[in-house]
Amino acid sequence: MSALARAARWRDAAPRLTVWPAAEAGLALIGLLLFSNALIAPLLADPARPDDAEALRLVWPPVYALTLFLMALSPGAVWRVTLRSWPLVLLALLTMISAAWSIDPEVSVRRGLAVVMTLAFGLWLAARYSWRDLIRLIALTFAILAVGSLIAGAVFPGFGVMQEVHPGAWRGLWWEKNTLGAMMAWGALAFLAAAACARGVTEQRLWFALVPLALLLVLLATSRTAFLATAIALGGPLAIALSRRDFSFAALTGFGVTVAAIGLLTVLMIGPAVLLEMLGRDATFTGRTDIWEALGRAIAERPWTGYGYGAFWGDERGPVFWVLQVTQWPVPTAHNAWLETALAIGIPGTVLALWVYLAGLWRAGRGFRTGLETYWTLPFLAAWGVISLSESNLLQQNGFVWLLLTATLAKLAADKR
Structure with a gap:
């Protein structure tokens, strides 16, 4: 018997702690x-x-x-x-x-x-975790970070809002605004994904209710790169959901993604300044x-x-x-x-x-x-x-x-x- 098999047998024979999954x-x-x-x-x-x-x-x-x-x-x-x-x-x-x-x-x-x-x-x-539980755990993490950033910016502006560089831009619980914007873009995606994995209507509504908070923090961070990530975060789950309802929409979505990818590559190769101006950047x-x-x-x-x-x-x-x-x-x-x-x-x-x-x-x-x-x-x-x-x-x-x-x-x- 291998060491891993012996360890598994001992673990199965050990008394079960009902509180351990929650503690873990x-x-x-x-x-x-x-x-x-x-x-x-x-x-x-x-x-x-x-x-x-x-x-x-x-x-x-x-x-x-x-x-x-x-x-x-x-x-x-x-x-x-x-x-x-x-x-x-x-x-x-x-x-x-x-x-x-x-x-x-x-x-x-x-x-x-x-x-x-x-x-x-x-x-x-x-x-350790199934996809459903892993996504919900990630979403819960972002929920805590979003609420904490809201409190930091609204109650402790000396800490949560940038004062010298980019004054007025929110940075939440991090060093600077771009980190807050990126985190909340990921957070919006996590909330939508958790809503899709929710075990009931009440939980699903709770995750959906957190999406506007994440979007608000992205706007307060004034990070243009985060705007692009947020667009993908919102558009991706929406396209997946609509595609699963109708095959024709799936084909249309695939065609749209392909055209968008070709257009993006063309802009990057021929005229990247156009894209950079859209993001508020210089050439x-x-x-x-x-x-x-x-x-x-x-x-x-x-x-x-x-x-x-x-x-x-x-x-x-x-x-x-x-x-x-x-x-x-x-x-x-x-x-x-x-x-x-x-x-x-x-x-x-x-x-x-x-x-x-x-x-x-x-x-x-x-x-x-x-x-x-x-x-x-x-x-x-x-x-x-x-x-x-x-x-x-x-x-x-x-x-x-x-x-x-x-x-x-x-x-x-x-x-x-």
């Missing part, structure tokens, strides 16, 4: 709230250099210990999900392995460990194209390995020096998930990341006509893909979006359907 869900909710970096990050860290905050670092070891404890309670299920998600696991492990060639090995090991442990929590969520995408051009040269110098996870931006006298010279401002990230990945683990690692994402998108697309989880998976992955072009939202250490992405991709990979 409470621990999962606490973990999700901590990974959201709401409230604790602005209180404990400098937004310019959050990774240097010693107080914030002390928060994570207990979270990692909780993750390992929860995984140990369901070793077989977690192991099966891990095996089915091996490309995603390999991608996360590359952040730690990159210490072998990193320009700052200590930073790559430490931050890479945070990436892996964030993935571990996502694997446990995928193994350089608020300096991003200058950054990307400089980073392209940096990637070309180390295309196969990159500079090690989290190491490129650390030393201003290192390779980033020439990027700072070109842009003439302290660039914090690549503002592009794929360029950031290439800087960290090289072009092969970026290809692996693209494979993981496209495989997940394909799996989500297979359930377009069936499955309640599609209301979350397909719009979430589509919106993430759009935002990844202008934000470094992949392989984020202790990052909430990275956690949601890993849980979603792992659950899709483990779904035998």
Whole structure:
């Protein structure tokens, strides 16, 4: 008898604790709230250099210990999900392995460990909960964050509203307005998906009632990128719901999505300034194209390995020096998930990341006509893909979006359907 089978037999023979499922869900909710970096990050860290905050670092070891404890309670299920998600696991492990060639090995090991442990929590969520319960748990997390942000902005404007940069724009429980806008765009999607998964009319109405709150916070954040994500968050579930009612509408929706994708690619190739003006940006995408051009040269110098996870931006006298010279401002990230990945683990690692994402998108697309989880998976992955072009939202250490992405991709990979 294998060790896993023996552990399962002992677990089945042990007395059942009727309160444990609720306690476990409470621990999962606490973990999700901590990974959201709401409230604790602005209180404990400098937004310019959050990774240097010693107080914030002390928060994570207990979270990692909780993750390992929860995984140990369901070793077989977690192991099966891990095996089915091996490309995603390999991608996360590359952040730690990159210490072998990193320009700052200590930073790559430490931050890479945070990436892996964030993935571990996502694997446990995928193994422990059904799609229905996982989506409702995510929605409950966003409900707490939305109510907390509303209180922060309305009752404590000195904390919840930006005062110096972008004065008047709400930032809620985070450092700046764009984070609040992005979070509430995801929140609106989570509320709609939870409404589709609701067990009764009363619960469904409750989730629907939270959607206007999320939209209000997106407007108060005045984040134009969040407006685009919100459009996908609202349009995606609506298109799925209408498509399932009538096949002709499904065909029309598919045709519309195809035309929109072709139009977007055409605009990006021929006249990107038109799209940028619609988003309220200048033709350089608020300096991003200058950054990307400089980073392209940096990637070309180390295309196969990159500079090690989290190491490129650390030393201003290192390779980033020439990027700072070109842009003439302290660039914090690549503002592009794929360029950031290439800087960290090289072009092969970026290809692996693209494979993981496209495989997940394909799996989500297979359930377009069936499955309640599609209301979350397909719009979430589509919106993430759009935002990844202008934000470094992949392989984020202790990052909430990275956690949601890993849980979603792992659950899709483990779904035998």
